[in-house]
Structure formats: C-alpha cells, structure tokens
Amino acid sequence: MESSKKFDVLFRALKLYNQNEIDKCEEECTKILQKNPLDQAAWTLKLSCLTESLYIDELDNNDVGIAETFLEQNVIAPNARPGTSFNRPLTSARGANPLLRPTTNAGRPLSGVVRPMTTARPGTMDQAVRTSRTAKTARAVTSSSARFVRLGTASMASNPDGPFVNLARLNIEKYAKDAQVNRQLFEYVFYHEGDVKTAHQIAAIATKEAEFNDWYWKNQLGKLGMFQDAEKQFLSSLKTMKMVETYAYLAKIYNRLDQPLVAIKYYEEGLESFKNDITILTGLARVNEQLGKIDESIELYKEILAVQANNVEAIACIATNYFYSDLPEIALRYYRRIMQMGVNNAELFLNVGLCCFFCQQFDLAIACIERAHATATEDIQADVWYNTGHVALSIGDVKMADRCFQLALTADQDHGESLCNLGILRLREGKIDQAKSFFHNAKGKAPHLFEPYFNLAILANQAGQYSEALINVNKSLEIFPEHVHSQTLKRHITILYTML
Amino acid sequence: MDENDEEVTAPKEQLAPKEEPLRRSMKAFEPISVEKSNTLLHLLYAQRDYPACKALIGELIEQYQGECEYPIFIRSVIAREECDLEESMNWMRKAQALARNDAKYLMHIGRLYLLMGNHTAAVEQLERSVTLDKMNYKAYFWLARAVYHLDTNLFDPAEKAKDILLNAPVLHHSAELLIFLAKLFTQLGESIAAIQTYKKALELEPENVELMVHLGMLYLRTKNEDPAFAMFGRALSYDAAHADSSVMQAHGDHDVALNKYRIAAEKCDYNGCLWNNIGMCLFAKGKFVAAISCLKKAAFLCPLEYRILYNLGLVHNAMQQYCSAYHFLAASLSLSPRNAQVLGTLAVTLSNMKDVNNAAKAYQRALSFDNDPQIILNYAIFEGQNGNLEKTRELFERFQQVTQEITVNQQLRQLAEKVAVLFLGSMNDNPPNDPPPSS
The missing domain is CATH 1.25.40.10 (Tetratricopeptide repeat domain)
Structure with missing residues (x-):
C-alpha cells in the first residue's frame, strides 16, 4: 500500500477493480467523484462496481414464475409428440422410466444437480400453487452448483442518499451515444436498477449509433425477454461476430418457447465454431437430459469432463446415472471426487452413503448417512x-x-x-x-407420481369398483404411458365395459 | 365385437318399434319402415362409427318421439363403451321403460351398477333378470361377478359365485364364464377343477394367450411341469414377449430361458420378478457376479419381497461371502419371520461362519416351523461335522421318517445315503460340503 499511494487515484481504483476488491474500488471512485463530479472515467468505473455486486449470469437465470407458466403465450405446440417438448419427455427410453429412476416433481428423470427449471409440467393452477417449485425430488441431489442466485437486491445495495444515478433526470440520449460510457450504463441500469425499459432505450440508441455493427448491443437487446424480437437480434449478432454466448442465448430462447429440438440445432451450430466449449456442451447435455435422452446427455457430460475435469455438474450427473444403472461402486468414485474438490453438504454425504450401502459397505454407509442427518438443512x-x-x-x-x-x-x-x-x-x-387414504393423500401432494394412482386402481379393481379403477389407471397411464402393468390392468377393466 | 350379440338383439327390436307405427297410423296411413334405419344403425355400430351412430340415433329419437327401443339401447351401449356410466344408465332406463322390464335390460342395468361399484343394487337387478330369463347365460356371468364382489360375512362370496356359474345354462359354450369360473376355482384352492375349466375354455378360444399362461401357472403350482412347459411354449409361440419361461429354467435349459427373458426385459425392464428369475438363471449357469447384479436390481424394484433377498443370500453363500449372505438372509427373515427355508439356509451360512451355537439354534427353530427333509439333512451333516454323532443318528432317523411320508427328490435321497455312510457307517474324517439348498 505504501507504493500505491504514489499512483494516480484512478489508476489505483482500476487496479483494485482488477484485483476484485470491488468495495475498495468503489470508495476510491466516490472520492474522485467528490473532487470532480464530472469525471466520466470514475463515474463509469463506479457503475461497473455497483453492477458487479449484483451481476448474475443471464444464461442460467431462467426460473419461470407461476404466472408465466400458466399464462404462457409463447408455447408453439400444445400437444407435442413425445421427445419434442419438455412437457412430454421420453419415458420409454431404457432406464429413464419413473420406476428405475425417480422423477422430480416436474415429472422429469432425476438429475445430478438442482438447476433452474425451464418449464413446469402443465397442470392446473391449483396444482402449481400447491407443489413447491424447488426441485425437491425423491432422492437428494448432490450440489446446487448450477443454480445462481441473485446475491442481493437493488434495494439492499442502494445508497442511503438516494440512488447513484437518477435515471429520471439522466440525459439518456446523450450517454447512450457515448461509446465510452454506454456499456457500463446499460449494465448498471439492467442489473442494478432492474429498469428494463430504460435499458432497452439505451441499447436501442447504442446499437443505432454503432451502425448495427456491434454484436454486444444486439445481444443485450436480445436478453430483454421478447422472444421473437430476440431471435432476430441474436441471428444478426452472429452475422457480425460469432460468440459462444450468442449461441447459448439463442438456444435459451427456444428452450423457453418449448422447442428443444431447435435449441439443440443451435447448440450444435455453436459447437461447429467453438469446439469443446463448456457452456454450449453443458446446455446441450441439459436439454438432452430434460428430454429423457439420458444416454446422449451422459456422453456429453463425459466430453465436458475431458475438457474441464473439475466440472461438478458433469461429475454429479454421471455419478447419478451410474447409480441408477446399478453401478454404485463407480458412482461412489465420482461422488468421492466431488468430495475431494471440497464440497461437503448433506446431499453429497447421503449419496455417498447410499452408494456405500448398495456396494454392501455397511459400516461406511451408516456413518455417511448419520453425517447427512447431522448436517441436513431443513x-x-x-x-x-x-x-x-x-x-x-x-x-x-x-x-x-x-x-x-x-x-x-x-x-x-x-x-x-x-x-x-x-x-x-x-x-x-x-x-x-x-x-x-395414504394413496389418496399422496396423489394430491405429488401429482408427478404414477404409483399412488396405480395402487389405488389395483385396490379398486380388487374391490370391484371398476369405474374408480378405470379413472385411476387412466391417470397412471397419463403420467407413465408405457407402464406395462397399468396397461394390462386397463385392458382387463375395459373388457368389462366393452364386452357384448 | 362379436357378431353373436347383434343377432340376438336385432330380432327383438324389430318387434318393439312395430307397435309405434300402428298407433300413429291412425293419422298417416303410409306404413313406415322402421327396420331399415335400425339395420343402418346396426352397421354403423358394428363399424364403431360412434359419431355417425349418435347422429342417426338423435334423428330416430326425434322421429319417433323417443319411442324407439333399439336406438336408445345402442345409445346406452355407446355411452358405456365411452365410460360414461351415468349417461349409459339413463339411456338404459329409458329402453327398459319402453320394453316393459325386459330381462335383457335388467341385466344391462345390473351390469352398469356393477361397473359403478354398487354391488348390492347390481345383484338385485341381475337376480330379477335371471329369474325372468333363465336361458341368458350372460346374466349369470354378471350376477356371479356382482356376488363375488359383495362385501358380506353371511356367506363366502366366491363360493356363492361359483354355485351361480355352475347353474348357468350352456356353461360350456362361453369362454368368459369358464374363465371366471376357473378363477374362482383357483381362489377356492380347487386346482384340479380349475385346470379342467381352463382346458374347456381353451378349446373354445384356442388362441387366448392369457388363458394359456394361467393354465400353465396352475400346472406348475400342481407340480405338473411337463404340461406346464407345453402350455408356456404354446403361449410363447403366439406372443414371444408375454409368458414367463420359468419352466425352461426348471428344465435346466438356462440358455433358452435367458433368451426368452431377454425379450421380456426389452418390453418391461422394471419387473422385479423377471430380474429375480434372470438372476437365478445366471446363478444356475455359475455366473455369480452377474446373478448378484440382477438380483440386486430385483431387490431395488421389490424391496419387500423376501424371496429375492433369500436368493441374494444363496448366491453370496455360494460365493463364500458369508457375511453378505448372512445380511441378506437376515433381511429376508425379518420380512418373512416364520419361513423354515430361510432359517435353514441361515443356519448353513452361520455354520459356514463357524458360529456353531447360533447355527444350531437356527436349525432347531427352522425345524420347529417345518419338517423339511432338506433342513433335517443339513442339520444332520452339521452335527456330524461337529462330532455329535448321537444327534446325527437321531436326525437321520427323523429324515427317514419324514421322507416316508412325502415324496422327495431322488438326488436328496442319494445324498442322504452317502452322508449316512460317511458319518455313521465308516466314520470317515473327510466331511462333505454342505449342499446349498436350491431355491
């Protein structure tokens, strides 16, 4: 620090910013601005500092609210064929059926990590309100590495003497045209203030000013949430400059529109230009997994590990897959690897414990499960x-x-x-x-399970309550269309209806 | 849909609507041909063109102001096939009102009550139907079904249902009746009668795969392996993925059995029993590790099935992993606490683990539940190995006594003789290994 005192204040601020000392950098900037409120360099740097603390990866930020799920106007095909929509994943794929691999409450095969959901299974509004939207599943998941949470909200970070920039009084036209300032200003407005309208205004002016030749502005315009418009922006951005991010955003749009096959197409296009890119590979693996194509997804995760050996999401997904394909010994090795990397939460201990148990290492299994109980959060x-x-x-x-x-x-x-x-x-x-009564309770609480319906159907059939049995078996088949036992039961009951 | 019923119903409705035109012919003297539209309706129904059926029925009902029996009846049948029982009941009641309590409609109403789960009302209607028309065998079928589901302590519903079916006319001409009767026989434990009934049903419906499987299972249960084998083979030739091929396994033809299982597993890879059978097949072929893997999958799918755990114990015992074997057998025992076979195997495992005291206790407990000659023999060998020749002799006598009463495997008898010679005859100090009991 002795020597740094001799530096120019702005240089010191920049240095601090580079060293990720955001708070200190912000203080420096404030000092500069107190001396000279019109110092644009300090002003932009402070904008960057403020944005940094709230910055989230928009790619992973795709939680969908209840309103959006049920008032969704963007879905193109409401009755899609299996495997072409997130709402109808393949259940027939080997090992992907709900009996061999439990499902999340969105009705998809369980994954190794909790990740933000793209679309929920369409149901009644009532059902959506009742079932929690956290990815709570039959088996505990390993890590939540893929889930990024906003670290703070704008109100928490705001200045006691009012906001740093008074957007209402800012001459947006002037600053948006200034190539030195506009990016920082945009990001500040978008992430810190959360003012999409102003952000859009800035981006629109800036892209015009750049004569529509800057991929950055096109991508920002695409991010603002209007899917049809966004697609045009991203495609045009790709013409200007090929970026990994753009491909990922394009695919994200199609994921939101429930067009996973198009999303896969864009990911693959991206892979042609950017071979072995982790972002694209991860995206592709996730889409495949959500569609129930477990094998393809695992292949992709293996590719990811070849490039980036410490990718927790990939390790966890591969481990989960090994566990459910009756290879707990191998799954155990992967989970141990995650543990070696420094993750130690209850989920991981539980998974290790279960693997040990199924490998018949009972002493270790019990210890791990006890540990999981000790550290489990609510x-x-x-x-x-x-x-x-x-x-x-x-x-x-x-x-x-x-x-x-x-x-x-x-x-x-x-x-x-x-x-x-x-x-x-x-x-x-x-x-x-x-x-x-337990089964009735279960079907109300967990509409993604077919078991309660099937069990109720069997009980009703035994008691001769055929109409009740038929209703339940139909529900069971709705959730798991390929379930052979439900099909047999249904056949037996319908004979009674149609027999002459 | 079989055409028989069409022939039964068609002539009846020809009679009924004729009354209507007579009444109205006072006003219009032109005779109206009613049969024509009925035939058309009939054809449409047989072709399963329900929308067209409904449209035509609507027209007909309007034309005759609801006084047409056959269209209303067909409307009810369509509603039933579309699983709308309430509506079906409404239409059927209308038809019944027009036909002045025809036994046929009573039967249909009874059937609807049965499907709705109102068994008491169903029995009431069907009994009326049966008393009105004693020759309608279908009414007997539905009556038997309704009685079977009655929730009562006054009599045994299955027995009563059986009696009703046995009283039914032309019992031997209806596969449905025979199949249900066979099911009742099976439930009442009369396997021989059940087999006879299934055989008769099979004569009527020679290509009914489900029937063959049921019959095969019954043969198997009555220890008639050869006919069971033939029956399963026949079922498999109709539907390759359907039947169990456990008989192949019993025949010692494990490769063929495995092939059949492969086809079955392709269709439904979440069937615990199937994985159990595959596991035991591999075990018999000496592939222990693969067998364990399959059995574990089975145990994952059916955690409450003690047999799978028992098999796991057997395979681990064969692999000389006695601790694991003990673990699985103990789990199996706690799910089925009074099972002598499990206890006997547990005793073998314990003696392999050199836990003599507990092994002896397990043997004694097992024998207190069941006088299984296999367990007695194992116990005899165990005592012989430990030098208690008195006890061994005593057990051999018990073995001889038990085997005189029941027939046992020839192999077991020979083994017993060998062991007797070893321990009691020559007192050789080279004890044989405990034979692991086969599942």
Missing part, C-alpha cells in the same frame, strides 16, 4: 429420512422404515413418495382403508 431433511427409510427396508426392518417415512413427513408434509410408501406398508399389514 429443505432436504425429508429426502434424507426417506432414503434412510429405504435403507431400513433393504435390511428388512419394516418398523424402522415406517418411522423413517413418518419422520420424512414431519419434515415435509408434502413428501408424496413417503406417503405412497407408508400406504404400501399399511397394505402389507392388511389395513386397506388406511392404505387407501
């Missing part, structure tokens, strides 16, 4: 108990399993999988009415 407690219940079932301790499932319900009363299993345990004790 939101995954239900999953941890549920899995413990399964371990208890595997060692034949039905009573303990029963208690574990009940504890899972205490942690999260909407845990449909536990409700369903409790129903089956009651059935085993011969308490049919109690079992039924």
Whole structure:
C-alpha cells in the first residue's frame, strides 16, 4: 500500500477493480467523484462496481414464475409428440422410466444437480400453487452448483442518499451515444436498477449509433425477454461476430418457447465454431437430459469432463446415472471426487452413503448417512429420512422404515413418495382403508407420481369398483404411458365395459 | 365385437318399434319402415362409427318421439363403451321403460351398477333378470361377478359365485364364464377343477394367450411341469414377449430361458420378478457376479419381497461371502419371520461362519416351523461335522421318517445315503460340503 499511494487515484481504483476488491474500488471512485463530479472515467468505473455486486449470469437465470407458466403465450405446440417438448419427455427410453429412476416433481428423470427449471409440467393452477417449485425430488441431489442466485437486491445495495444515478433526470440520449460510457450504463441500469425499459432505450440508441455493427448491443437487446424480437437480434449478432454466448442465448430462447429440438440445432451450430466449449456442451447435455435422452446427455457430460475435469455438474450427473444403472461402486468414485474438490453438504454425504450401502459397505454407509442427518438443512431433511427409510427396508426392518417415512413427513408434509410408501406398508399389514387414504393423500401432494394412482386402481379393481379403477389407471397411464402393468390392468377393466 | 350379440338383439327390436307405427297410423296411413334405419344403425355400430351412430340415433329419437327401443339401447351401449356410466344408465332406463322390464335390460342395468361399484343394487337387478330369463347365460356371468364382489360375512362370496356359474345354462359354450369360473376355482384352492375349466375354455378360444399362461401357472403350482412347459411354449409361440419361461429354467435349459427373458426385459425392464428369475438363471449357469447384479436390481424394484433377498443370500453363500449372505438372509427373515427355508439356509451360512451355537439354534427353530427333509439333512451333516454323532443318528432317523411320508427328490435321497455312510457307517474324517439348498 505504501507504493500505491504514489499512483494516480484512478489508476489505483482500476487496479483494485482488477484485483476484485470491488468495495475498495468503489470508495476510491466516490472520492474522485467528490473532487470532480464530472469525471466520466470514475463515474463509469463506479457503475461497473455497483453492477458487479449484483451481476448474475443471464444464461442460467431462467426460473419461470407461476404466472408465466400458466399464462404462457409463447408455447408453439400444445400437444407435442413425445421427445419434442419438455412437457412430454421420453419415458420409454431404457432406464429413464419413473420406476428405475425417480422423477422430480416436474415429472422429469432425476438429475445430478438442482438447476433452474425451464418449464413446469402443465397442470392446473391449483396444482402449481400447491407443489413447491424447488426441485425437491425423491432422492437428494448432490450440489446446487448450477443454480445462481441473485446475491442481493437493488434495494439492499442502494445508497442511503438516494440512488447513484437518477435515471429520471439522466440525459439518456446523450450517454447512450457515448461509446465510452454506454456499456457500463446499460449494465448498471439492467442489473442494478432492474429498469428494463430504460435499458432497452439505451441499447436501442447504442446499437443505432454503432451502425448495427456491434454484436454486444444486439445481444443485450436480445436478453430483454421478447422472444421473437430476440431471435432476430441474436441471428444478426452472429452475422457480425460469432460468440459462444450468442449461441447459448439463442438456444435459451427456444428452450423457453418449448422447442428443444431447435435449441439443440443451435447448440450444435455453436459447437461447429467453438469446439469443446463448456457452456454450449453443458446446455446441450441439459436439454438432452430434460428430454429423457439420458444416454446422449451422459456422453456429453463425459466430453465436458475431458475438457474441464473439475466440472461438478458433469461429475454429479454421471455419478447419478451410474447409480441408477446399478453401478454404485463407480458412482461412489465420482461422488468421492466431488468430495475431494471440497464440497461437503448433506446431499453429497447421503449419496455417498447410499452408494456405500448398495456396494454392501455397511459400516461406511451408516456413518455417511448419520453425517447427512447431522448436517441436513431443513429443505432436504425429508429426502434424507426417506432414503434412510429405504435403507431400513433393504435390511428388512419394516418398523424402522415406517418411522423413517413418518419422520420424512414431519419434515415435509408434502413428501408424496413417503406417503405412497407408508400406504404400501399399511397394505402389507392388511389395513386397506388406511392404505387407501395414504394413496389418496399422496396423489394430491405429488401429482408427478404414477404409483399412488396405480395402487389405488389395483385396490379398486380388487374391490370391484371398476369405474374408480378405470379413472385411476387412466391417470397412471397419463403420467407413465408405457407402464406395462397399468396397461394390462386397463385392458382387463375395459373388457368389462366393452364386452357384448 | 362379436357378431353373436347383434343377432340376438336385432330380432327383438324389430318387434318393439312395430307397435309405434300402428298407433300413429291412425293419422298417416303410409306404413313406415322402421327396420331399415335400425339395420343402418346396426352397421354403423358394428363399424364403431360412434359419431355417425349418435347422429342417426338423435334423428330416430326425434322421429319417433323417443319411442324407439333399439336406438336408445345402442345409445346406452355407446355411452358405456365411452365410460360414461351415468349417461349409459339413463339411456338404459329409458329402453327398459319402453320394453316393459325386459330381462335383457335388467341385466344391462345390473351390469352398469356393477361397473359403478354398487354391488348390492347390481345383484338385485341381475337376480330379477335371471329369474325372468333363465336361458341368458350372460346374466349369470354378471350376477356371479356382482356376488363375488359383495362385501358380506353371511356367506363366502366366491363360493356363492361359483354355485351361480355352475347353474348357468350352456356353461360350456362361453369362454368368459369358464374363465371366471376357473378363477374362482383357483381362489377356492380347487386346482384340479380349475385346470379342467381352463382346458374347456381353451378349446373354445384356442388362441387366448392369457388363458394359456394361467393354465400353465396352475400346472406348475400342481407340480405338473411337463404340461406346464407345453402350455408356456404354446403361449410363447403366439406372443414371444408375454409368458414367463420359468419352466425352461426348471428344465435346466438356462440358455433358452435367458433368451426368452431377454425379450421380456426389452418390453418391461422394471419387473422385479423377471430380474429375480434372470438372476437365478445366471446363478444356475455359475455366473455369480452377474446373478448378484440382477438380483440386486430385483431387490431395488421389490424391496419387500423376501424371496429375492433369500436368493441374494444363496448366491453370496455360494460365493463364500458369508457375511453378505448372512445380511441378506437376515433381511429376508425379518420380512418373512416364520419361513423354515430361510432359517435353514441361515443356519448353513452361520455354520459356514463357524458360529456353531447360533447355527444350531437356527436349525432347531427352522425345524420347529417345518419338517423339511432338506433342513433335517443339513442339520444332520452339521452335527456330524461337529462330532455329535448321537444327534446325527437321531436326525437321520427323523429324515427317514419324514421322507416316508412325502415324496422327495431322488438326488436328496442319494445324498442322504452317502452322508449316512460317511458319518455313521465308516466314520470317515473327510466331511462333505454342505449342499446349498436350491431355491
């Protein structure tokens, strides 16, 4: 610091910015601006500082609100064929059916990581309000690396003496034309202020000023959320300059429009220009996974690992896949790798514990599961108990399993999988009415499960309540169209309806 | 849809609508041909062109002010096939009102009640139908079904349903009746009668794969492996992915069985029993690791099935991984606590683990549940190995006693003789290995 005092103040500020000392840099800028409020360099640097603390990767920011899900006007084909829409993933693919691989409550095969959802399974509004939109799943997930959260909100970061830039009084026309300032100003307005309208105004002026030759402005215009317009901007941006980001944004638009095949096309185009790019490969792997094409997705994740060996998302997804393809030993190696990289949360311990258990390393398994219980946060407690219940079932301790499932319900009363299993345990004790009520409860709480419907159908069929059985078996087939046992049951019941 | 029913219903409705034109002929003297549109309706229905059917029915009902029986009846049938029971019931009641309590409509109303789950009302209607028309075998079928589902403690519903079916006319000409009767027989534990019934049904419907599978399973349950094998083979020749091929496995033809399983697994890879069978097939072929992998998948799919855990225990025991074997057998035992076979195997594993005290306890407990000659023999060998020749002799006597009462595997008998010679005859100090009981 001794020597740095001799530097020019602005230089010091820039140096601090480079060293990621954002707070200190901001202080320096404030000092400069107090001396000379018209210093544009300091002003832009301060804008950058303010933006930096709130910056998020727009590519990963695709959480969809309830309103958008149900008042969606962008979906092109409401009744898509399986495999061409996120709403109808392939369930017939080997190993991707809900029996061998549990599903998230959006009805998709479980992934290795929690990631923001692109589209929810269409259902009733009521259902959407009731089921939580966090990716809570039957089995705990490993990491949430793919999920970026806004670190603070604009109100928290705002200055006590009012906002740094008073947008209402700013001469937008003038600054937007100034190539030295406009980018920082845009980012400040977009990320910090969250004022999309002004941001759009700035970007529109700037792109005109750059004679429509700057890919940056085209991309910014594309980001602002108007899908049809955005596509044009991005395509034009690609003509000016090929950028990884642009391909990823283009694909993102099509993901939002529920046109995954087009998204895959753009990702592949991107890969032609940028071979082995992690962003594009990850995007492609995710889309494939969401479509139920697990094998393709795993291949892509393996490619990612060849390029970037410490990609947690790829490791976790591959591990999950190995686990569900009956290779817990290999899955264990991948999870251990994540652990070596410094991640240690309850989810990971639980996964390691389950892998150990299925490799018959019981001593390690119990230790890991205990550790998971000790560190579990509230939101995954239900999953941890549920899995413990399964371990208890595997060692034949039905009573303990029963208690574990009940504890899972205490942690999260909407845990449909536990409700369903409790129903089956009651059935085993011969308490049919109690079992039924559990199944009814489960189907209300977890509409993504086909099991409660199927079980209810069997019970109704046995009791001769054929119309009820038919309704339930139809629901079951809606969720899992290829389920052979449901199909058989349905065939038997429909014979009674159509027999002459 | 079979055409038989069309022939039964068609002549009846020809009679009914004729009354209507008579009444109205006072005003208009032109005779109206009613049969023509009925035939057309009939054709449309047989072609399953329901929208056209509905349109035509609408016209006809308007034309005759609702006084046409056949169209209303067909409308009800269509509603039923579209699973709209309430509407079907409404139409059927209209038809019944027009036909003045025809037994046929009573039967249909009873059937609708049954489908809705109102079994008491169904029985009431169907009984009336049966008393009105004693020759309608279908009414007997539905009555039996409704009675079967009655929730009562006064009599055994299955027994009562069986009696009704046995009283039905032309029982031997209807596969449906026979199949349901066979199902009742199976449930009542009368396997021989069930087999006879299935055979008769199969004569009527020689290509019904499901029937063949049921029959095959029954043969298997009554330990008639050869006919069961033939039956499954026949079923497989109609539908390659359908039937279980466990009989092939019992025949020792494991490669063929595995091939069949492969086809079945292609169609439905989440069937726990299937994976269990594949696992045991591989086990019999000596591929232990693959067998364990398959069995574990089966256990993952059916965690509450003690047999899979038991098989896992067997395979681990064969691999000399006694701790794991013990673990699985203990799990199996806690799911099925009074199973002598599991306990017997657990005892073998314990003796392999050199836990003599507990092994002896397990043997004794197993024998307290069931006098299985295999367990007795294992126990005898175990005591012999430990030098308790008195006990061994005693057990051999028990073995002889038990085997006189029931038929046992020839192999087991020979083994017993060998072991007897070893321990009691020559007192050789070269004990044989415990034979792992086969599943």
